[in-house]
Structure formats: C-alpha cells, structure tokens
Amino acid sequence: MPKPEILDPQGQAVAKALPRLGFEGVTEVRQGKRFELEVDDSVDDEELAKIASSLLANTVIEDYTVRRVDA
C-alpha cells in the first residue's frame, strides 16, 4: 500500500467516482497491490519478507504486509 503520507491520485479518482454511482459515505480510498506467490516449504517468512522489501514493494513509498495462507 502507498504510505499514508504519499498522495494516492488513483485512490482519489476511485473515491470521486463512487458518489457518481450513488455510493455515499465512503470518505477515503487508497489503492495498493496484492501479489500471490506459491512457494514450497523451503521458503520461510524471513525469505518472504526479503522478497517483499527488495522487489515487490518500494519501501520509500510503500508499506507491505506478508500473509501466509496454507493451500
């Protein structure tokens, strides 16, 4: 997700479109990315965090969270 202090014009554009469709009460929209990785058992949480911080997210402008889901 873009960090809170980073302007998110895409999210703002979505927020402005909602009232035009009749959806009221949404005060803010922020747009981010989600990656789904299938990994084998050799990939531990530390490795996943490294993947997230070195390539998937740019930590200058984005925060990330890693969630492991069993198949």
Add this chain to the structure above:
Amino acid sequence: MKVGVITFPGTLDDQDAARAVRYADAEAVPLWHADADLHGVDAVIVPGGFSYGDYLRCGAIARFAPVMGAVIEAAGKGMPVLGICNGFQILCEAGLLPGALVRNSAMHFVCRDQWLRVENTTTAWTTRYELGAEILVPLKSGEGGYVAEKATLDELEGDGRVVFRYVGGNPNGSLNNIAGITSANGRVVGLMPHPEHAIDALTGPSDDGLGMFMSVIDAVVNA
C-alpha cells in the same frame, strides 16, 4: 571520451541520447541491459522509455538487469551517471538517488515543453549552465511526481542537491517542484524532463539540453 547509453527492453530514447552525446563531440557507446560490462566508458546515460513495460513499478525490474550492477559499482567509484525520465526512476529504484517517482497528481500523462530552472551548476552534468538559468526541454511522463520523506527532502534542499526545478507551474505534483536531483558527490543526476530531445532547434523546442552532455565531457576531461 566515451559515454555509454543503456538499452533495456522497452527503452525509447537511447537513440536520441546517443545523438546528444555525438552533438557534444563525444563517442556514444551502446550498452545492452544483459551485458554486465561497461566497455570502458567514462560516463553512463540511463535513457527514457518504458523498460520492462513499467511492470511492477517504473524502473523496478530494470534495476536488477546485469548492466545495472556494473553501473552501481562504477557510480560508487565516481563515474558520472545521468538518468532521464525512466532512467531517473531506475536510478531511484537502484538506490543511487533518494526518493521515488509516483503517478502524476492529475492522473494524466503530461507531454509538453517545460521550463526548468537550473539550481545547481556544480554537478558533473550541469557545469555549462549559469546558476538560475531557465531552460526549455520536453517533459513526457505519466509517473513523474517526485516524492521523498521529509528528512530526505530537507537534506536535498539543505545541501543544494535539487538540480532542476519546474517553473511556470508544477506539471505532476512533484514535491517542492523538483524536476531533478543529484547524489551527494554531484556525479549522479536524475531528472524527469528530456534534455536529449532539446539539443537542436531543428528537432526540439530549444538547444538548452545540450549543455548537460557538454558538461559531462568537461567533468571527465578535467578530472
């Protein structure tokens, strides 16, 4: 005097960058993204375009190309490096320059001739300019909004590392109207506008951009 110009899959402006190098009376050496050898060049230009289709984030994949490892190593030893547009994004992703470039604040791709003010004439790429000079060069980008955390911005401003600033209106929401910045040692410069498209009044809005390519020759020859 040899200036390398990198081509990634999706690079667009390598030919114009090479032409600008030749206009400045240096030899332009094509560098290929998959080749980790800089072929003895004295300086490197990372040109504009859409490397790797801007997949993931602009510049995010290009920074891991074999040639970039060599560029990062050479920059560490003081080799002049210039990143233009997508090249600027790549240098930020690679950590050679601080901050990042995000989607233009008005969401639209901006393509226009843009006035810039030169605010640092001591970098390897800007010694041919007069401090405060205003130059006209094309700007063409959709993700040109410069952002950095406040501490980084304060450092850039305090150390005079903002090289170019937009004048006559902020085209993309860049913080502090920043169009281009430099590394702490003044050897690496990145900017969103395109000086390589403004080297001859026949083919661009001015020849104001040529000074950058002449400056780097001075920097190498006088070193």
